[in-house]
Amino acid sequence: MAGKTLYDKLWDSHVVHEDADGTCLIYIDRHLVHEVTSPQAFEGLRLAGRKPWRPDTLVVNPDHNTPTKDWEKGIEDPISRLQVETLDSNIKETGALVYFPFKHANQGIIHVIGPENGTTLPGMTVVCGDSHTSTHGAFGALAHGIGTSEVEHVMATQTLIAKKSKRLLVRVDGELGVGVTAKDVALAVIGKIGTAGGNGFAIEFGGEVIRALSMEGRMTICNMAIEAGARAGIIAPDAKTAEYLKGRQYAPKAADWDKAVAYWSTLATDPDAVFDSIVELKGAEIAPQVTWGTSPEQVLPINGRVPDPAQEKDSTKRTSIENALKYMGLKANTPIEEIKLDKIFIGSCTNSRIEDLRAAAVVAKGKKVASSIQLAMVVPGSGQVKRMAEAEGLDKIFTEAGFEWREPGCSMCLAMNADRLSPGERCASTSNRNFEGRQGQGGRTHLVSPAMAVAAAIAGHFVDVRSV
Amino acid sequence: MKAFTQLNGLACPIDRANIDTDAIIPKQFLKSIKRSGFGPYLFDEWRYKDHGEPGMDCTNRPLNSDFVLNHPRYKGAQIMLARENFGCGSSREHAPWAIEDYGFRVIIAASYADIFFNNCYKNGMLPIVASHAMVDKLFKECEATEGYALNVDLPSQTVTLPSGEVFSFEINATSKHNLLNGLDEIGLTLLHAEKIKSFEQKHKQNQPWLFA
Numbered sequence: 001m002a003g004k005t006l007y008d009k010l011w012d013s014h015v016v017h018e019d020a021d022g023t024c025l026i027y028i029d030r031h032l033v034h035e036v037t038s039p040q041a042f043e044g045l046r047l048a049g050r051k052p053w054r055p056d057t058l059v060v061n062p063d064h065n066t067p068t069k070d071w072e073k074g075i076e077d078p079i080s081r082l083q084v085e086t087l088d089s090n091i092k093e094t095g096a097l098v099y100f101p102f103k104h105a106n107q108g109i110i111h112v113i114g115p116e117n118g119t120t121l122p123g124m125t126v127v128c129g130d131s132h133t134s135t136h137g138a139f140g141a142l143a144h145g146i147g148t149s150e151v152e153h154v155m156a157t158q159t160l161i162a163k164k165s166k167r168l169l170v171r172v173d174g175e176l177g178v179g180v181t182a183k184d185v186a187l188a189v190i191g192k193i194g195t196a197g198g199n200g201f202a203i204e205f206g207g208e209v210i211r212a213l214s215m216e217g218r219m220t221i222c223n224m225a226i227e228a229g230a231r232a233g234i235i236a237p238d239a240k241t242a243e244y245l246k247g248r249q250y251a252p253k254a255a256d257w258d259k260a261v262a263y264w265s266t267l268a269t270d271p272d273a274v275f276d277s278i279v280e281l282k283g284a285e286i287a288p289q290v291t292w293g294t295s296p297e298q299v300l301p302i303n304g305r306v307p308d309p310a311q312e313k314d315s316t317k318r319t320s321i322e323n324a325l326k327y328m329g330l331k332a333n334t335p336i337e338e339i340k341l342d343k344i345f346i347g348s349c350t351n352s353r354i355e356d357l358r359a360a361a362v363v364a365k366g367k368k369v370a371s372s373i374q375l376a377m378v379v380p381g382s383g384q385v386k387r388m389a390e391a392e393g394l395d396k397i398f399t400e401a402g403f404e405w406r407e408p409g410c411s412m413c414l415a416m417n418a419d420r421l422s423p424g425e426r427c428a429s430t431s432n433r434n435f436e437g438r439q440g441q442g443g444r445t446h447l448v449s450p451a452m453a454v455a456a457a458i459a460g461h462f463v464d465v466r467s468v
Numbered sequence: 469m470k471a472f473t474q475l476n477g478l479a480c481p482i483d484r485a486n487i488d489t490d491a492i493i494p495k496q497f498l499k500s501i502k503r504s505g506f507g508p509y510l511f512d513e514w515r516y517k518d519h520g521e522p523g524m525d526c527t528n529r530p531l532n533s534d535f536v537l538n539h540p541r542y543k544g545a546q547i548m549l550a551r552e553n554f555g556c557g558s559s560r561e562h563a564p565w566a567i568e569d570y571g572f573r574v575i576i577a578a579s580y581a582d583i584f585f586n587n588c589y590k591n592g593m594l595p596i597v598a599s600h601a602m603v604d605k606l607f608k609e610c611e612a613t614e615g616y617a618l619n620v621d622l623p624s625q626t627v628t629l630p631s632g633e634v635f636s637f638e639i640n641a642t643s644k645h646n647l648l649n650g651l652d653e654i655g656l657t658l659l660h661a662e663k664i665k666s667f668e669q670k671h672k673q674n675q676p677w678l679f680a
Contacts, residue, residue, distance in 0.1 A: 016667045017660050021641040025660060027667055029678050037560065039501035050654070053664075056679075065499065079499040079522055086501050124678065131559040131583060145583055147561035148503075149590035149653075157657045159664055163640065165582075195486055196553035199582055229556065231582050252677035260677050295486050316485050316551065323484070414558075416495045433557060435490045437513050 003270025010142035029124040035062040035087040037129030041152035042090040053158035058096035068406035108382025108408040111349035118248030122237035122264040138218035140237035166276040168201040172209035174283035179466040182217035183449035186224035187289035198230030209283040216355035227296040293324030308332035344376035344457040348413035351430035352381030360450035369402035370460030428456040470592030471650030477546030488557035507569030550577035555584025
């Protein structure tokens with residue numbers, strides 16, 4: 001019998017019940033909750049007279065609607081405010097392991113605060129009513145986004161109804177060049193397999209490049225597994241994972257720690273395990289990436305040129321390119337480096353951790369944001385990230401260069417708060433989605449790494465960060 | 469959950485690949501704490517010429533007459549035709565809520581994003597996967613024929629075209645059973661409460677740190 005993949009091990013260790021057609025009940029260890037996708041679930045529980053099965057699995061924090069400046073004014077939009085207050089009252093009623101309400105010193109993006117508090121651990125199942133829950137797979141947890149009905153189901157039963165996914169291995173071997181980051185790897189993978197390439201799969205990321213990444217870099221890669229269509233991205237835990245977790249507030253302690261680390265060391269794909277599909281990339285061939293269109297798969301290396309729909313034979317793809325060029329206000333064959341920008345956004349659950357801010361600060365140090373840029377902002381992923389960055393003086397580097405240094409939150413990744421693009425504005429963004437209207441109706445988003453975003457801010461247009 | 473058995477309904481073709489849930493229901497409408505009322509804002513940025521905000525009365529908003537949902541011939545459509553990777557991106561269940569609230573009960577597409585696909589079932593909607601060739605045919609026939617209606621039958625897992633041609637579709641037994649009977653999944657799962665509790669005990673022995 002062939003060995004098991006990491007995904008098989010995580011799945012098998014959580015099956016509570018299996019129906020004849022393979023539909024399973026999977027036990028859920030960690031449930032992350034934010035204000036946008038939970039109110040209807042809490043309401044559903046109330047209407048049915050049900051209580052959460054294990055409130056001690058809930059890690060809760062508002063992030064989508066919260067403003068990133070002028071916190072003393074509170075939340076000005078009354079509809080946003082009601083949603084955040086509804087979360088407050090729901091948690092007051094049910095309880096939670098962790099709750100950081102708006103303005104709490106540790107509040108931040110839910111996918112940043114989970115790991116930094118040690119509430120995301122290897123071997124766990126992690127869910128959240130948020131597609132970027134895949135982030136937590138970086139720890140060797142089976143983590144994925146769910147809908148609000150499923151949020152209610154998990155709260156009421158501590159299980160999720162699910163069918164096993166197929167297994168895809170994405171192996172990135174060799175070494176990354178200087179100036180090439182986890183974000184570039186993620187975008188290059190999506191460019192290669194497409195936004196539907198991972199549909200029906202759980203992706204395990206492996207290979208020398210992945211092993212060499214920090215935990216922050218691994219979170220960036222797993223975060224974007226969903227942009228390749230895979231609900232879950234996973235990376236086997238190793239010494240780096242344990243090192244990151246050791247001493248964090250909710251990480252196991254004392255005898256439990258040793259037992260946990262011993263267990264985590266078994267969470268790797270067996271050498272003779274079989275994947276349903278394998279995709280291979282060479283680290284050395286990955287250049288800094290920039291998306292040009294309205295889907296994350298519409299991505300090119302920095303030295304590329306915007307594609308010409310006339311060259312595309314497939315009619316559906318040709319129409320997609322034409323639609324994207326029209327929306328993005330770009331002409332076919334334009335060199336990426338000639339694309340000028342209006343705004344710069346550094347933040348989101350993809351790229352707002354301390355390592356991202358350090359990488360951005362290295363490029364920003366002693367430079368100035370180009371006068372043609374209307375707004376360049378840095379939004380740290382959490383209160384802890386913000387304080388750490390300030391202790392290292394990164395905030396000074398950013399503000400002296402002309403960036404605004406904001407309070408933590410999802411911010412202009414999805415523009416539910418006041419941070420947004422106006423119609424026609426073009427933004428270099430470290431977030432995860434360049435969909436039409438994502439950063440504001442009519443806004444034009446180009447996804448890049450933090451270092452590339454800063455380089456673009458300084459030049460006023462995209463440049464190869466390797467030449468800066 | 470609403471039960472679904474059979475539907476004879478008008479089809480509406482949304483001819484675009486990779487339609488994301490941000491397009492289906494833009495973020496400003498996600499501020500609602502309710503589960504209903506999203507239908508008027510379905511495809512808001514494509515459907516209207518102005519900027520939509522939650523709570524807005526949509527009856528007098530300027531319509532984008534190019535957008536297919538605004539063509540009078542598709543008024544009352546209950547079956548949406550779509551291309552590949554429909555519903556990609558954000559997990560927001562507000563997307564199926566908006567589609568259902570508008571009046572659609574069935575989607576027929578070449579493929580779906582996984583989370584969206586699951587979310588449909590939770591709301592009494594049937595997402596059907598058809599071959600690329602069949603999807604092409606449906607789009608062509610639908611665009612060429614006013615009043616193009618399909619007959620969708622869940623018990624026999626078939627769709628009948630106006631020409632009488634029939635194609636069958638796959639659905640897993642559990643989803644089919646729940647949809648046919650409009651069952652409350654939470655109630656069904658709680659029938660396994662003892663099994664969940666005994667799993668939990670074993671799990672706690674193996675990994676006590678998960679129960680701190």
